[in-house]
Amino acid sequence: MGIHEFLSYFTESNLTRLLDQYRSLGPLPGLLIPFMKSFIPPLPTLVIISVNAAVYGLWLGFLYSWIGLVCGCLLTFAIVKKVAGHPYLVRWSQKPKVQKSLTWARRQAFNYVFVLSLFPLGPFVVINMAAGLVQMRFRSFLLAVASGKAVMVLCVCFIGYDLKRFIAHPFQLLYVVLFIAATMVIMKRVERRFM
Numbered sequence: 001m002g003i004h005e006f007l008s009y010f011t012e013s014n015l016t017r018l019l020d021q022y023r024s025l026g027p028l029p030g031l032l033i034p035f036m037k038s039f040i041p042p043l044p045t046l047v048i049i050s051v052n053a054a055v056y057g058l059w060l061g062f063l064y065s066w067i068g069l070v071c072g073c074l075l076t077f078a079i080v081k082k083v084a085g086h087p088y089l090v091r092w093s094q095k096p097k098v099q100k101s102l103t104w105a106r107r108q109a110f111n112y113v114f115v116l117s118l119f120p121l122g123p124f125v126v127i128n129m130a131a132g133l134v135q136m137r138f139r140s141f142l143l144a145v146a147s148g149k150a151v152m153v154l155c156v157c158f159i160g161y162d163l164k165r166f167i168a169h170p171f172q173l174l175y176v177v178l179f180i181a182a183t184m185v186i187m188k189r190v191e192r193r194f195m
Contacts, residue, residue, distance in 0.1 A: 038072025117148025
């Protein structure tokens with residue numbers, strides 16, 4: 001099976017059938033599929049989260065998707081952070097231009113991870129790797145990725161769970177946008193206070 005065939009399998013109907021078929025395993029399928037997203041970037045995040053919400057319900061779908069995504073991000077981050085101490089990478093990071101970029105990235109790491117975690121489409125693997133390379137503290141990374149992914153997954157689940165309502169009344173998306181904006185303001189204050 002080629003990569004194209006593998007990725008083409010991840011449609012809404014196929015994922016729904018897969019999750020229903022393995023429902024006897026409890027939350028495991030609902031956790032593993034979002035977990036895989038951190039290692040296979042082309043997987044369709046929106047479809048995975050929406051199907052989890054449709055199969056397990058709004059709140060369990062949210063919880064399983066969020067836990068799976070956050071665990072995948074943490075594992076990727078930990079692996080890259082461990083590898084970042086390799087002598088080749090240490091030598092590479094001593095170059096003046098690289099040092100300048102790394103200094104900026106270290107100062108902005110929390111904002112960078114949090115804001116980019118809000119987007120359902122994006123290079124999650126690159127975000128996790130960059131945070132690991134700049135040796136971001138684990139606690140800061142956990143707070144940024146867990147809160148950013150929570151907002152993103154909740155919004156996608158909320159919309160995906162009752163998509164017909166949002167199609168009929170698109171102005172209700174304004175509530176989702178306001179929720180995201182309020183979360184960004186709150187997280188800025190949390191970062192200033194605890195980081």
